[in-house]
Structures are given as C-alpha cells and as structure tokens.
Amino acid sequence: MTLLLEGLSKRFGRVVALDQVGFRVEPGEIFGFLGANGAGKTTAMRIILDILRADSGSVSWRGRPNTALPRRTFGYLPEERGLYPRMRVLDQLVFFAGLYGVPLADARRDALGWLERFRVPELAGRRADELSKGNQQKIQFIAAILHDPEVVLMDEPFTGLDPVNVSLLRGAFLELAARGRTLVFSTHQMEMVEMMADTIAIIDRGRLVTAGSTREVRRRAGRTIVRLAVRDDRDLAWVAALRGVKVIRSLPDISELSVEPGIDPQSILQAALARGGEVTCFEIADPSLEEIFIELVGHPVDEGTLADPALPAESAA
C-alpha cells in the first residue's frame, strides 16, 4: 500500500544520476525529497512517472509496478515550468485534464474552482505568456492535480513563490493529504520540508544519504542542539572549554550550540549559572534539517550544485 522505490540506478553516459536509491512513501503522506541541484531528484521523479526507464531497480504503487499503472495515477509538476504560451489558461487546464481522462465539463468546473481557491479567477481567459511567474506556477500546480491523482509528484514547487502564495500552496498540500492523496515534493529549501513533510529522504549525487520520518531523521543524528542566551555575554567564550559542546551559530541575541551524544545539555545550563550569568534563554532541540544535511552531505544544500561539470543541469538527464 505504499509508493516503493527499490534499488534504482540510472546512468547517463559516464554520469551516475542514481545509484541504488530506494525508499518508501506511505499513502496520505507528505514526502520531502531533499538534495542539491543535480543530486538526482528529477531523474527519480521521472522514473516514478515512467517517462524515463531506470537501468535497474523498480518502482511500485500499491503493489503494482509503475509500468502497469495508468498515467492518471500520478500528477506531475515539473521543475521546468511549461505551458502552451499562446493558449488560454482555462483551455490548457481542460486539455491536460482531458489527457488524463477527465470529462471536459468536469475539468472546466474544477479548474474554475481551483482558480477561485487560489484567488486568481480572472486568469481563466488569459494567455499563459501573459502570466507572472507566480501565477504561472499556480496554474502549473492546478494542471498537476486537476485529475485528482493518487500520487502528486512536484519538483521544486515552492521556488519563486512569495510567502502569501507559499501559504496558499501549503494549504492545498495539507488538504490533499487530508483527502488521502500522497504528495512527493523535492526541494532544496529546508524550511519547507520542516514545515510540512511527514517523511523525508536526502539524496546526494545519486546516492540516498538518509530517509525516514522527519522527526526520526533529526533524532538519528544523536546530537542535540541547545539555544542559549546569557545577558551581557554574547561570545560565550567559556563554552569552548566544555567537552563535546561547541558554538555553531552566533546570532545577535542567541547562540546555537551543538551537543555530542552522551553529554547532558543540563550541564551547560549549570555551567552558565555557575559562572554567575543571567540566563535569558535555554532551549533543548533536535538539530535542524539544514544541520543534518551539512553533517551528512558535507556542505550546505545550495553549495556545490555543479558538482560534476559533465552534468550541466539535471534536466540534461
């Protein structure tokens, strides 16, 4: 009853796009797919959609191989947004839903409903090349879900959206998930994943680095994060003397400390109080996904995107 990827490998010439990647997504879950550009996210999505064939490995949904599933099982929001530039928005939406087998009248009604919901009913008669980037993205999202697919695959759905539209889209995500739809989205924006993914997978240069529920992945690091603020002591220089503790981020009013497994965070609080400082903030937390990503992959997610010059962009795949 899951979306199951097993041992997917894909090479493009000398470039390994995917190397034995496997993970599972449960129905009704929101799944975040993390990785830098060129890590293999798009290739994996295309293989799930069966518009690209893996060299080895398999994909199944509810126990059936993806090659035996009708295309309407999936909805897809490609990373490279694309609509017919000269076609009217409503016509395109109805056309794409029609390809998935939705009767034209239903498609029309639902499309107008979604436009309303995204607060852009006036776009129905507009040509796609007259739309702003954000609006085009909304249309693209509607095109992906208008046929009410069981699984929605979205490649970087939040890129280029302003906060208002991010929250509109997030609302739509949550509603679809509540209706039992399975959502897979890729991103390099950690906060989006933290905000809405139930499960995540981190992929780096074609290899799966880690996968699991968001909380589990954060816990698995073993480290703890302590956020600490002491009045009139911005540097917290004394922390360097503590074993297994180091300052990883100094913000004007707060510092973040990384605490190795086996060290009790309470000892830091005691040390601060013992020094006679006035502790204004003390918080114990799991490491952020950003920190986990750096720890596992070795660099921040938006660095080293062009790791391999032979792979100019992932879409070359």
Place this chain on the structure above:
Amino acid sequence: MSHPDGGILPNARLVARREYVEKVRSRAFAVATAILIVVAVSAALVPIGLRALNRGQVTRIGVVSSQPDTTARVISLVSDYLNPVAAGVDPATVRLHYVLTAQANLATGLANVRAGRIGSLLEVSIEPDGGLDFTFHGNDGPTSGTIQKLQVATFGAAVIVYSQNLPHTAGGPGFHQPAFDLQPTDGGSSVAPVDATVTGSRTLLASVMIVLIFITLTIYGMWVATSVASEKASRVMELLISAATPRQLLVGKVVGVGAAGLTQYLAILVPATIVLVLQDPIATALIGRADATDAPLVGLTLPILLAFGAFFILGFLLYAFVYAAAGSLVSRPEDVQQLALPLSFISLAGYFAAISSMATINSSSIAFLSYLPFFSPYVMLSRVMLGHVESWEIVLSLGLLVATIAGSAWFAGRIYGAGVLLYGQRPGLRTFLRVAIRPGGG
C-alpha cells in the same frame, strides 16, 4: 512502451484537436493562407490573361507549294481548322488568330520570314504520287500549340486533297502519309506568339500535382517538426508526456497538423479549381466569346484525383512521422532546420525523379522507384498520370507505403519518447541515429 493507458485514440484525438484549433486560429496561418489563395487564384487566371494578351495577336504563316491550287486549298483547309468559330458566333465577326498567306516561292517566303512580314513558313511538297509532305520553317518547337495544331490541320488537308484527287476509275494510288518536318529559322525577327495552351495538359497537371505534393511534404512536415520542438522549448513537453504516451502525442500531432494543412490546402485549391473549371465562362465574360477556347483541365479524371488524394495523404503521414521524430530531438525550434535538411533531400530526390521521369515514364527503373516508399508518392502519381500502370502495381505501391508508415510511426514513437527529455543535444543526424538505436542511453 506497452502501457495500460491502452488505446491511442481518446488522447490522440484531444491532441489533434488542440493542435488543429491552435494552428488554424493563429494569425500566421490566416495570413499565409490568404496569400496562397491570392497566388493560386492568380495562377489559375494566367491562361485567361494570356488569352487576353493573345487576343490581339495574330500569327502569320506563309504557305508555299509548286501549285497555286494546292496552296490555296491547303490555306483554306488549315485556316478553317486553326481559326475555329464558336457555335452561334457570326463567322464574319471573328478576328482571325492565324492568317495564312500564299507565298510566290520558297525563297520569297523565307525572305519574308527573315524580314518579319510572316512568322513562319509552311512548305508543301507535292510528291510524284500526288501525296503531300509538309515542312515547317519557323522557330516554334514541337511542343508548341501552333505546331500541334498545324500537324493535325495539315494531316486533315492531306486527306481531303487526296480524296478530291482520287481518279474516278478504281485503283488509284494509296494514301500517302504526309510527312511533317520542322526547319528552325534562327535569326528571323519573327516573334513566336506565347502559347497558353501548351500541349499535353496531363504533363502540366502532373507537374502541378507533384509540385503540390512536394510542397505539402516539406512545408507541413516542417510544421510538425517545429510544433514538437516548440513544445520542448516551452517545456510543456514534460507535462505532456507525463499525461499521455509518446505514441498518443505523436499520432495526435501528425493528424492535427495534417488536418490544418488539409484545411489550408482546400482553402487554396477550391477557389483555384473553380477558376480553372470555369475558365471558359470567365474568359468569355472577360474577353469575349470568340477568343475564349481551350479548357486546360482536359485529362483530370476521377481516378487521377483519387490517386492524388491517396498519395497526398499517405505521403504526408510517412514524412510527418519522421519530421516529428526529428523535432523531438532538438531543444529549440530554430534547430529544426538542421535535422530537416537530410529529410528534404530525400523528398527532393523523389520530386526530381518524378519530374525527370516524365520523358521515360515506362522505364523499369522508374517502375522500381514508384514502389519505393518516400519516392512512391511522387513517382507513382507521375506514372498513373502519364504512363501505363497495372492495378497490382498501384496496390503494391500503396501497400508498401502503408507498411512503411506503420514502421516509421513505431520508430518515431521510440525516438520521440526518449528525445523529448533530451536537452542541449547537438542537433544532427548522429544524435538522431544514436537515439534511434538506444533510446534509453544518454
């Protein structure tokens, strides 16, 4: 790719309809069609225009023989044939297009030709058995209308002269088949009149149809390739192939563009054909009844129209699938040209073969080409119109064509499925072949 989305039809129809509507609605389509209609109708009006131009023009032919009687009789008979009088027209009001005048002797006649007083000279030789032979001194080639008409007219004159000279007793000489020779008289100032009704309207018609097929295959083929390439360029392609199978998209595209092409075609052809069919009434209305003769559409029969339709549609399908595959391999519509070039060479070769085959239409190499798909739409059509074709040959040619279309559709689907996800490839024949052989590779 075997897919549970099964049938080609529902989605192919959607794709075809979208393609058709968007194409036909576009301004470029309307403008191009309007221009082509004007061009085609003007072309159809050319013969009438030429007739109008020729109206005042008179072809002067001198006639000479050793006997003034024979000269006069030939002049009278040939003149009657060359200057037909339309029914119901008073012969007295008809302006003669051909004026035949007797010449004193050959030398005088030739001198008059050189001086431009007459355009050409018809020399009548009286053979010992009383039969007539003819020599035409002039610059008209054997295909000119004047010569064609003269040949018929002189033959008729020879028959009549022969029958009138038959002795009353039985056992006269047998009929002498008149010879008709052409003697060019270069250097004369005679101006051969432009002749609108070139002989063999079949040849003309065949050339026109072959040109039309050539234009269709290349231009509408390019439409297909460009349309596929722009879907790639606008990146709408990725959404398309996640919604429909490559084969559904491919068939829909080819049918949609084909239908748009056919629409343009009919928009052009219908008014042009009406003008051609109504040539005589139009000519009569414009330039008067007496000058309006010769319908140029002689030889256009239903089987020929059917053959044209079949080869037009099948030829388009064959080429369109290959063009679609080519379009799927480039990233920008501008790059289509590079891949389309080798294709248009194939098309051009068939076109040339068909045009140049008109003289040797019944040769075996032409027969071979007329079975060969990619060439048969041109060459078989040319054979059907100008040569002798057995019905099994047409069936074989069409059968091979249909089989090849199926093959090229399959092949194109394979390339298309892989090609549409390829970006930044060098558009060239090598990419094309590499993808065709290993669609999964990078």
